[in-house]
Amino acid sequence: MAETQMGVCLLAHTQLSMEFIEQLFKDDAIPSDLLESMAEYTSGQAAALTAIRSCYSPNKPSEIVAKEGERYFGSKATDGKAGTETDRLIRLIVASGHTSTLEHLTFTFAIEGVSRALLAQLTRHRVGFSFSVQSQRYVRMGTSDKTGGFDYVLPESIKEKPAGKAFFETAMRDAQEHYDVLREIGIPPEDARAVLPNAAACNLVLTANLRSLLDFYSKRRKGMGAQHEITVLAERLKSAVVGVEPWAEQLFEKGYV
Template sequence: MTQTQRKVTLIAHTQLSKEFRSQVSVLLDDLHFRGNQVTDGQAVALTAIRTCYSPNKPSEIVAKEGARYFGKKATDGEGGTEADRLIRFIMRSGHTSTTEHISFTFAIEGVSRALLAQLTRHRVGFSFSVQSQRYVRFGSGDKSGGFDYVLPDSARDNGGAEAIFKATMAHAQSTYDYLRKNGVPSEDARAVLPNAAACNLVLTGNLRSIIEFYGKRKAGNGAQAEIAGLAEDLRAAVVKVEPWTGAFFEGGRK
């Protein structure tokens, strides 16, 4: 049994297929040569958005319209390219379903079951695969070495609060071990594990859902500190690979 820290790793995100990339490689190389780097997410976003309004076929949009949108400066005076202007317009108009085609998959480790209960309330656009307390045994003598736990920042270095918190975790571990030793199956013994017990999961979400999640759970918006930290981790991971999304993580309408 150990105290753990949250870790978020981006496993995968939307990428152009080899077939599609081969059709637009000349254009993308030319744009890159001229200093306009186009991410895969931007190409998907333009394809989805323009499909709703263009006479061109979806497979043709980047090839036929990419130079117009990615190769010219924005006409709204807010910077970036015409593609950035178009995406800003779409986000502000509320036509955000077009950003659901861009997805991200994360490995999330060392978060509490309390956080999990909050996270799974965000069901639309999210998929979860969660470490099971039924099939994974958390006894002190099992491969897990006992359950890990998350210590809230509010209990850290707070007089005797931290010591009492850790003692409570140790008592929960000994109770779980006792039940297992006396023949109680892990699926029933898990009932004594606390909300602070750590878990691991894989989360996949589309861009629209991640932006909306951030808007509701970001720091300073009334969210609990642990899930606010997770929201920031997800935002940072998304923006790192798709920098153009950064402007939309404050409620999705900037």
Template sequence: MNVKLIAHTQLSEEFYDSFDEYGGHSGWSGNPFERMNAADSAAVALTAIRTCYSPLKPTEIVAQEGEKYFGNAASDGEGGTEADRLFRHITGSGHTSTLEHITYTFAIEGVSRALLAQLTRHRHLSFSVQSQRYVRMGSADKIGGFDSVFPPSIEGNPEAKRRFRGMMINAQEDYDTLRSLGVPPEDARMVLPNAAACSLVMTGNSRTLLDFYAKRRPGRGAQHEIADLAVRLRDEIVKVDPWLAPYFDTKKEGE
């Protein structure tokens, strides 16, 4: 499995340029988030949250309140900035719709069709998946035949691994035979197993991805492959948005 973040929420240049227009106080020029080590996504979250409770316009909030929230220590004694305190308060109160404005797009490679079926049970995720209809899976095709995902319970059992590998070889031979008999790829793919690997591009917002992690992380009874995916998605997110790390529940990870 290979998981890479390929895009995430960023502030627009026009929004950056508006800080001076709406700010009106000294010391607020250029990129304030570099100075205060605040992520663009946190500015989006602050804008969404304060829009619900502030008389200011959304375009004015970061310029006029950013210093207060990102420049001061949290008043609740829980660490971080006042922005972190606000985020804790909002998520604790269940107002997590404000996190839906932060999105992430991932390249996910080498996962099984069984995992793909589980992914589709989660709402508010968008997928573009490698097609077994238009991508021909024959041994002689450009792809060189389908790859297989071996579960750990099979990988660690020599006899089971030998038999499983034989089943994958047989499935490939059956697919090739059907294609040689004139069966189109869209019908020949019916013999391909759940273990057949695929790649996809997936986009989700932070609320959905936090919910996905809470349900699929290690220690919650999820199948190994999707639990591994949950951890990899989390790791990619916190690389660019470390402020979200506390919101990923890791208390029982590894159980």
């Protein structure tokens, strides 16, 4: 049993398929200017452009990047803001509320060392979110089990007060002892877990689309009244998304969610 820290790792995210890329290069159909600009855009941008323009273009979805990419990726934004015409188009679509087109971009995260209290809050975001959570029923949390006991998350407000921290740590040790005793007298893990606290740490895999992540961030970012731990998670998820799709940072800003 020990205090633990949050970990967030991006496992996977939207990537263009080899079939699409091969079709894109078929018969040297791509204009030379687009070839030069291709290094500047991401798979997510290509997917977003394809989804958005599919709603308004006479071209087939498989043709949009090849036939319209030069216009959108090869030109500076005409709204006077940063980026290319693709960025302008995405800003326009988001401002108009047509954000369903962003649901085609997905991100999968490995999230570790968060409290069950955070998990309860996180799972309230159901639309566009998929969860696979470490089970306290099947993963045994006894001192003599492989886990060595349950880890826990120490809230910042308690960490700042030595007396509070000492009392909290005593409560964690008591919970572990009670769990161990229940297991020793034959209580199954699924029932013994009832004495484990909200602070008990858990791990999960989360997959969410970009639209849902933007909505999550707008509600759980710092300054919106959310609990500290989940505000940290909101920033970590945002950072992971922006790390692979830098253009998406503008969408997390106030006014785009």
